Amino acid sequence: MEHSHEVAEVLRGTLLPGAQKAASLAELLFRAGDATVLEVVRLRRALVTARIRLGHALAGEALARVRAHFLVDALGEPAS
Numbered sequence: 832m833e834h835s836h837e838v839a840e841v842l843r844g845t846l847l848p849g850a851q852k853a854a855s856l857a858e859l860l861f862r863a864g865d866a867t868v869l870e871v872v873r874l875r876r877a878l879v880t881a882r883i884r885l886g887h888a889l890a891g892e893a894l895a896r897v898r899a900h901f902l903v904d905a906l907g908e909p910a911s
Contacts, residue, residue, distance in 0.1 A: 835888060835891045835892035835894075835895045836892050838888045838891070838892075839885065839888040839889050839891075839892050842881065842884055842885040842888050843885060846881050846884070846885075847878075847881045847882065847885055850874070850877050850878040850880075850881040851878060853874045853877065853878070854871075854874045854875050854877070854878040857870050857871045857874040857875075858871055
């Protein structure tokens with residue numbers, strides 16, 4: 832569970848903001864005539880990929896919490 836949380840935090844704190852900044856700068860450069868459509872599309876795709884990775888990491892974190900909860904509940908029940 833701790834690993835899932837760490838992955839989500841890295842994605843949220845580093846990868847996603849970097850991808851957002853890169854995509855925004857590419858769009859700004861494109862408007863100024865200093866970037867190509869391909870560069871903008873590539874960086875937007877990287878941003879979408881980062882968002883998807885964050886979603887997967889958050890889902891993994893939630894699944895790990897549910898599994899831990901079930902394990903604790905199972906250990907706390909008396910044997911039948």
